[in-house]
Amino acid sequence: MALSDGCSDCGLDINDEYAYMVHWQIWREAGRPKGCMCIGCLEARLGRVLTAEDFNWEIPLTYRSSHGRSERLISRMRFNRDGSPVVLSGIALEEWNLVLRELDNV
Numbered sequence: 441m442a443l444s445d446g447c448s449d450c451g452l453d454i455n456d457e458y459a460y461m462v463h464w465q466i467w468r469e470a471g472r473p474k475g476c477m478c479i480g481c482l483e484a485r486l487g488r489v490l491t492a493e494d495f496n497w498e499i500p501l502t503y504r505s506s507h508g509r510s511e512r513l514i515s516r517m518r519f520n521r522d523g524s525p526v527v528l529s530g531i532a533l534e535e536w537n538l539v540l541r542e543l544d545n546v
Protein backbone atom coordinates (compact mmCIF):
# COMPACT_ATOMS: atom_id res chain seq x y z
CA MET A 441 0.00 0.00 0.00
CA ALA A 442 1.33 3.38 -0.94
CA LEU A 443 1.46 6.12 1.63
CA SER A 444 0.28 8.75 -0.83
CA ASP A 445 -3.00 7.25 -2.00
CA GLY A 446 -5.12 9.22 0.44
CA CYS A 447 -7.73 7.97 2.87
CA SER A 448 -10.09 5.50 1.25
CA ASP A 449 -13.06 6.92 3.20
CA CYS A 450 -12.67 10.71 3.37
CA GLY A 451 -10.07 11.20 0.65
CA LEU A 452 -7.79 13.13 2.99
CA ASP A 453 -4.38 13.18 1.41
CA ILE A 454 -2.10 13.98 4.30
CA ASN A 455 0.71 11.51 4.68
CA ASP A 456 1.11 12.11 8.39
CA GLU A 457 -2.15 10.31 9.09
CA TYR A 458 -1.12 6.98 7.59
CA ALA A 459 2.21 6.06 9.10
CA TYR A 460 0.91 3.12 11.11
CA MET A 461 -0.17 -0.46 10.83
CA VAL A 462 -2.85 -1.89 13.09
CA HIS A 463 -3.26 -5.56 13.95
CA TRP A 464 -5.09 -7.50 11.27
CA GLN A 465 -7.99 -8.17 13.63
CA ILE A 466 -8.55 -4.42 13.93
CA TRP A 467 -8.38 -3.93 10.17
CA ARG A 468 -10.85 -6.77 9.74
CA GLU A 469 -13.14 -5.29 12.39
CA ALA A 470 -13.11 -2.08 10.34
CA GLY A 471 -14.29 -3.99 7.29
CA ARG A 472 -10.88 -4.40 5.64
CA PRO A 473 -10.55 -0.97 4.06
CA LYS A 474 -8.84 -0.91 0.68
CA GLY A 475 -5.65 1.13 0.80
CA CYS A 476 -4.81 3.65 3.49
CA MET A 477 -7.13 5.10 6.04
CA CYS A 478 -6.66 8.16 8.21
CA ILE A 479 -6.88 7.48 11.89
CA GLY A 480 -10.13 9.43 12.23
CA CYS A 481 -11.97 7.35 9.63
CA LEU A 482 -10.64 4.11 11.06
CA GLU A 483 -11.90 5.13 14.48
CA ALA A 484 -15.27 6.08 13.01
CA ARG A 485 -15.58 2.61 11.50
CA LEU A 486 -14.59 0.98 14.78
CA GLY A 487 -16.73 3.29 16.88
CA ARG A 488 -13.94 3.91 19.36
CA VAL A 489 -10.61 5.64 19.82
CA LEU A 490 -7.51 3.62 19.03
CA THR A 491 -4.81 2.96 21.63
CA ALA A 492 -1.24 1.68 21.49
CA GLU A 493 -2.30 -1.98 21.73
CA ASP A 494 -4.18 -1.68 18.45
CA PHE A 495 -1.03 -0.91 16.47
CA ASN A 496 1.29 -3.53 15.07
CA TRP A 497 4.67 -2.57 16.48
CA GLU A 498 6.39 -5.42 14.62
CA ILE A 499 6.03 -3.43 11.43
CA PRO A 500 8.64 -0.69 10.83
CA LEU A 501 5.98 1.57 9.30
CA THR A 502 4.44 1.88 12.77
CA TYR A 503 7.52 3.09 14.60
CA ARG A 504 9.96 4.45 12.04
CA SER A 505 10.86 8.00 12.93
CA SER A 506 11.42 9.16 9.35
CA HIS A 507 7.66 9.00 8.69
CA GLY A 508 5.75 12.14 9.57
CA ARG A 509 2.87 11.65 11.99
CA SER A 510 0.12 14.01 13.01
CA GLU A 511 -0.27 14.84 16.68
CA ARG A 512 -3.62 13.06 16.53
CA LEU A 513 -1.99 9.87 15.31
CA ILE A 514 0.84 10.06 17.84
CA SER A 515 -1.62 10.68 20.67
CA ARG A 516 -3.32 7.37 19.82
CA MET A 517 -0.05 5.48 19.55
CA ARG A 518 1.57 6.74 22.75
CA PHE A 519 -0.57 5.16 25.43
CA ASN A 520 -2.25 1.87 26.18
CA ARG A 521 -5.92 1.64 27.05
CA ASP A 522 -5.10 1.90 30.76
CA GLY A 523 -3.15 5.12 30.21
CA SER A 524 0.31 3.59 30.58
CA PRO A 525 2.89 4.42 27.90
CA VAL A 526 3.50 1.92 25.13
CA VAL A 527 6.27 -0.57 25.96
CA LEU A 528 8.76 -1.16 23.16
CA SER A 529 12.23 -2.62 22.90
CA GLY A 530 15.20 -2.61 20.56
CA ILE A 531 15.03 -0.67 17.32
CA ALA A 532 11.33 0.08 17.77
CA LEU A 533 12.04 1.80 21.09
CA GLU A 534 14.95 3.80 19.67
CA GLU A 535 12.94 4.98 16.68
CA TRP A 536 9.87 5.76 18.73
CA ASN A 537 11.90 7.85 21.18
CA LEU A 538 13.03 9.93 18.19
CA VAL A 539 9.39 10.42 17.20
CA LEU A 540 8.52 11.67 20.69
CA ARG A 541 11.58 13.90 20.86
CA GLU A 542 10.58 15.60 17.62
CA LEU A 543 7.08 16.08 18.97
CA ASP A 544 8.42 17.78 22.09
CA ASN A 545 10.54 20.13 19.99
CA VAL A 546 7.57 21.39 17.97
Ligand SMILES: [Zn+2]
Pocket residue numbers: 447448449450451452477478479480481482
Ligand atom coordinates in the same frame (compact mmCIF):
# COMPACT_ATOMS: atom_id res chain seq x y z
ZN1 LIG B 1 -10.22 9.59 6.41
